[in-house]
Amino acid sequence: MQTRGPSIWERMLSIDRRILYLLLFANIVLFLLLPIRMRAAVSPPVQKFYDEIEKLQPGDLVMISSNWSASTLAENQPQLEAVIRHLMRKKAKFTLISVEAQSRDISYRLASRLTPEGGYEYGRDWAHFGFVTNLIVSIKGMVNNLPDTIKKDVRGTPVSELPLLKGITSLRQYKMIIDVTPSATVPFWISYAPKETKILYCPTSVMAAEAYTFLDSGQIKGMITGAKGAQEYEQLLGIVGLGTRFVNAISFSHVLIILFIFLGNLALFMNRRQMRQEG
Amino acid sequence: MDLQQFLPLSLDRINVWIGVLCTLAIYSLLYRENPLYRFFEHMYIGLAAGYSLGPLGVDILYRYWITPIWVQGQWAWAFLVPFGMYLYFIYSERYGWVSRLVIGALVGTSAGLFFQEFASRYVVQLHSTLSRPLWMSSANPEADLFGVITNWVFIIILVSVLVYFTFSYPQKGVVKNVATAGRWFLMIGLGAIFGNTVMARMALLIGRIYYLLSDWLMIRI
Numbered sequence: 347m348q349t350r351g352p353s354i355w356e357r358m359l360s361i362d363r364r365i366l367y368l369l370l371f372a373n374i375v376l377f378l379l380l381p382i383r384m385r386a387a388v389s390p391p392v393q394k395f396y397d398e399i400e401k402l403q404p405g406d407l408v409m410i411s412s413n414w415s416a417s418t419l420a421e422n423q424p425q426l427e428a429v430i431r432h433l434m435r436k437k438a439k440f441t442l443i444s445v446e447a448q449s450r451d452i453s454y455r456l457a458s459r460l461t462p463e464g465g466y467e468y469g470r471d472w473a474h475f476g477f478v479t480n481l482i483v484s485i486k487g488m489v490n491n492l493p494d495t496i497k498k499d500v501r502g503t504p505v506s507e508l509p510l511l512k513g514i515t516s517l518r519q520y521k522m523i524i525d526v527t528p529s530a531t532v533p534f535w536i537s538y539a540p541k542e543t544k545i546l547y548c549p550t551s552v553m554a555a556e557a558y559t560f561l562d563s564g565q566i567k568g569m570i571t572g573a574k575g576a577q578e579y580e581q582l583l584g585i586v587g588l589g590t591r592f593v594n595a596i597s598f599s600h601v602l603i604i605l606f607i608f609l610g611n612l613a614l615f616m617n618r619r620q621m622r623q624e625g
Numbered sequence: 626m627d628l629q630q631f632l633p634l635s636l637d638r639i640n641v642w643i644g645v646l647c648t649l650a651i652y653s654l655l656y657r658e659n660p661l662y663r664f665f666e667h668m669y670i671g672l673a674a675g676y677s678l679g680p681l682g683v684d685i686l687y688r689y690w691i692t693p694i695w696v697q698g699q700w701a702w703a704f705l706v707p708f709g710m711y712l713y714f715i716y717s718e719r720y721g722w723v724s725r726l727v728i729g730a731l732v733g734t735s736a737g738l739f740f741q742e743f744a745s746r747y748v749v750q751l752h753s754t755l756s757r758p759l760w761m762s763s764a765n766p767e768a769d770l771f772g773v774i775t776n777w778v779f780i781i782i783l784v785s786v787l788v789y790f791t792f793s794y795p796q797k798g799v800v801k802n803v804a805t806a807g808r809w810f811l812m813i814g815l816g817a818i819f820g821n822t823v824m825a826r827m828a829l830l831i832g833r834i835y836y837l838l839s840d841w842l843m844i845r846i
Contacts, residue, residue, distance in 0.1 A: 364655065364656060367655045370830075371834070374830065374831055374834050375834060375838065378831070378834060378835060378838060378846055379838070379844070379846065415673070417829070418825075418829065419832055420828045420829045420831060420832020420833070420835070421825060421828045421829070421832075447676060447677035447679070447680040447681065448673065448676060448677070450680045450684065451680075476680070476683075476684040476688075477680035477681070477684040477685070478684070478685075479681070479685055482738055497688050497689070497692075498688055500684075533742070533746055534742075536745060536746055537741060537742040537745040537746050538741065538742070538745070550825050550828075551821040551822070551824040551825035551828065552818070552821055552822045552825040554821055555814070555817050555818040555821050556818070559750060560750075562753065563749050563750045563752075563753035563754075564749075564753065565746075565749055565750070571821070572821075572824060572825055572828055573828040573831075573832075574824065574828075588832075588835075591835065591846050592828060592831050592832070592835065595827075595831045595834075596824065596827055596828060596831060599827045599830075599831070600823070600824065600827065603823065603827075
């Protein structure tokens with residue numbers, strides 16, 4: 347008796363996952379190389395983020411909490427680059443602080459590379475406070491006495507001697523805090539930072555869904571979600587950064603994944619149906 | 626492409642080639658489990674842990690402990706690190722109680738801090754929830770139709786999910802229906818989080834492929 351070969355649905359269900367990886371890889375390469383850039387509809391949290399920075403006056407001081415490392419570079423780097431460029435456009439001064447050891451050097455190098463574009467000078471227009479291990483204690487310390495808590499910047503200069511921080515004794519004198527992070531650090535800023543200081547948030551996409559409660563209650567004033575959010579922000583700024591370069595690949599890799607899910611489910615149901623018909 | 630610029634003949638290019646080797650070795654797991662992947666996985670973890678010792682030494686121990694003691698003569702700080710190291714007595718059966726001194730200090734501090742955190746984090750959210758306008762009236766001139774509908778959706782989801790997690794009475798009849806709705810709303814929320822997770826993982830993969838194309842193969846994107 348001749349046995350029936352596997353049906354197309356059975357073949358689809360037993361497809362080697364490495365073929366799917368290869369298709370995904372080819373799809374990403376193709377859409378990265380595609381010279382056309384898609385435009386995005388700017389989401390309300392990104393628009394709010396942009397509007398808040400637009401309200402800054404020249405000379406206003408902003409704290410950037412940069413807590414990402416190499417593992418989330420693709421999401422957090424475009425965010426931080428776009429934010430620094432916008433701050434420089436508004437002539438706002440900023441200081442960076444990291445609760446993640448790797449981020450200390452990554453964010454310092456990134457800011458050192460970008461700031462000459464805006465004519466910014468270290469110590470006068472921006473500074474890096476280095477690495478802190480306990481964010482809660484650091485925030486509370488900076489609220490009470492910033493120079494005594496931070497002591498020295500990443501270059502070993504006492505922060506009280508930096509022209510940028512002349513007359514600055516507390517975090518209360520900052521206009522804004524921007525948290526660029528893949529970790530759950532924003533609740534600490536919300537809880538312990540001065541209430542009059544606005545908080546903006548740049549999470550990775552994974553963290554974004556949980557932050558909508560903070561956005562809804564007004565505890566954070568705006569949010570850039572991952573690389574996709576960075577692309578929307580770059581669009582508002584009229585620049586082409588990493589977010590814009592990634593957007594085609596991000597969008598079409600999702601289309602491909604949705605297609606895989608659809609075909610997988612279709613194969614499953616059709617296979618079940620075929621087996622029922624065959625008894 | 627200029628072959629001289631592509632090959633690892635300068636320090637910058639050697640860095641890029643090492644990055645490429647690490648990227649390909651880590652992604653080789655997608656093909657199958659292999660010793661090269663294992664080696665680079667352990668190397669990455671070791672490097673990340675070792676790297677953090679540098680900033681920890683320079684920015685924390687030197688700045689907050691060694692400088693006050695040696696430069697400013699505040700010798701009392703010398704007791705701080707030994708006190709922290711009492712935690713390691715937890716491995717001793719005889720002197721394990723010593724570690725409880727440190728644990729007590731840590732738990733006490735955390736509990737104290739949590740009061741402030743709870744008030745700042747959740748009370749504001751409760752206030753925001755309870756002060757939502759649920760109808761349009763002269764008392765709420767800012768409330769528009771879309772906002773009111775959104776607020777009703779919010780309240781319905783909030784109550785349903787709270788009912789789902791209330792186990793003080795049997796979930797029967799209307800309560801069961803509301804709890805079921807709460808479970809569905811939760812599923813939608815978790816689905817949104819998972820969707821974002823997929824997007825994050827894709828972005829990380831795209832970041833590495835961008836590195837291969839742009840930094841290694843020097844293709845202008």
